[in-house]
Amino acid sequence: MANDKNAGSGKLGTFGYNALALSIFILLWTIVSWISESLFLPTPWTVLKSFLDLCTYGDVEGISLGMHIFKSTLRIFAGFVAACILGIPLGILMGLYPRVYDSTKSVIEPIRFIPPVAWIPLVIVLLVGFSRYAFIIWLGAFFPIFIGTLLSVRSVNPTHIDVPRSFGAKRLYIIRKIVIPSTLPDIFTGMRVGMGIGWDCIMAAEMIGGENEGLGVMILKYAELIRIEDIMVGMIVIGAIGFFINEIFIFVERRVFKWKEAIVIS
């Protein structure tokens, strides 16, 4: 009971500190933009007004902010889901059979280091429409998920495998009951990182052109019109959605992997 109370007041404290940090940030931003009087640094209130205008009237082409958010989120989820579908099984496979990874790393590793933006000219020529965006997001999200899974499988405690094996457990049983459950927290962390990189890639993906909706497209549109307050709305919305999704991941992680004790230095 006392622990629950402590946890409750701890959460309230964290919330309070975050609210304070946010208020200080907004205050500093206001002061700097007032002092600088720069066209390129609007006040938070100007940005808020632009946000409301974008919600009410849409952008300069009449496309609503909601539509921009929807399109970007859809592209990110498509790329992210594809990255999970391919990255997790491939990571498990290559983790279980290191020779497969060792024999193919001359292909995998160089691709990992090619930034998604570098793929854009090729993607324009080879792919069409939605698949272009999903591919760029996939590229960004795939490697953290794949590498996270691969390394996690390799780091499963050998004792956890040897004990059931000595009792005659089959390979498939060990994979299902030992390897996969032990790697799940790391896979989840890889997914969280992958999702973050997916959001990082959205600007690059939406720079491809050919579509008028998407938060990246909206930012570019307003960059052309030199409307910094509208650009900042796009940036803040991307940040807020990213933060919200990250919090969901953390929440799920805490619930599902309760057994995984975190080390806290108090």
Add this chain to the structure above:
Amino acid sequence: MKKRWLLFTVVLSFVFVMGFQPTVGSAEMKKIHFGYLVADQIHNFASMIIKEKKLFKAEGLEVEWGEYLAGAYVMQHLAAGEVDFATCGVIPTMITRGRGVDVVVIAGSNTEGSSIIVKESIKTVKDLDGAKIGTPGIGSIQDAMVDIVARKHNIKIIHKHMSVPDMPIYLKKGEIDGFIAWSPHNTKAAALGYGHILLTSHDILPGHQCCVLVTRGELIRKEPETVKKVMRAYMKAFQYEMASKKNHDETLEMVVKYTNAPKEVVVKAWALTPHPYPPYLNIESAKFQAEGLLKGGKIKRGVITNMDKFIAQLYHPYFLLDYLRNMK
């Protein structure tokens, strides 16, 4: 610990000093940054001749050239103070001015010179209703021209923003029904059989101002001599091209080299792009285009309360007139 602080201070001072280096190349040569658009040598041939004939050097200017995908990007860099002079469309210039950035047109460059190229199945302007047309971006003169066509014919055209070099690929793959771009991209695509030219900018808005030579108002006030030198080089480039048929042909060869377009494409595109001399800004056309920007919401309502005043602040022909006066 002290050593770390010392190292930190030295690095920080170095970064600070490097960041505030004056833009003077040497004691004699004044350094300027000049921006132009990718494969835009038909509209803005003067910057190409200046480059090839080293006309800035002759004026005692050391130049750093910057190539940009569209006018809006040049304007962003000009607004940030990274670009001193540029040749680009009058539309991005007016949009930027409408945002309160002190950007000034000091001369015109060309009129018209763009066209809408469409797939074969589109035969008339009315067929453009509901069509997807690629444009170089919301802040471009070409995008504004698609709006003009839609308004004039009471049709709805879907704008698809993309970089100009990608437009022929999108058209070939059937992702757009057509595109509007500056020469020679449109003529080149037509020559390759990707589509046919439906409307030229002459059909859309006869004699419209397209590209201009711009600078920052701050430079005019603080460094009029530099602006004078740039204008001199700019005008010499115009005069070089006009001097003889040989020079004109040489200019076309330069365009072929810069744009990588076949000679016949360049010749055709050049014919569609008038370069009036002296290169004054077509004020009436600029006003008309500014009205369009206001109607389309690209310049916020209330920013331009007096159109004549807006254009008077935008266009600063002093250096051009001064050059022409001294020539006589």
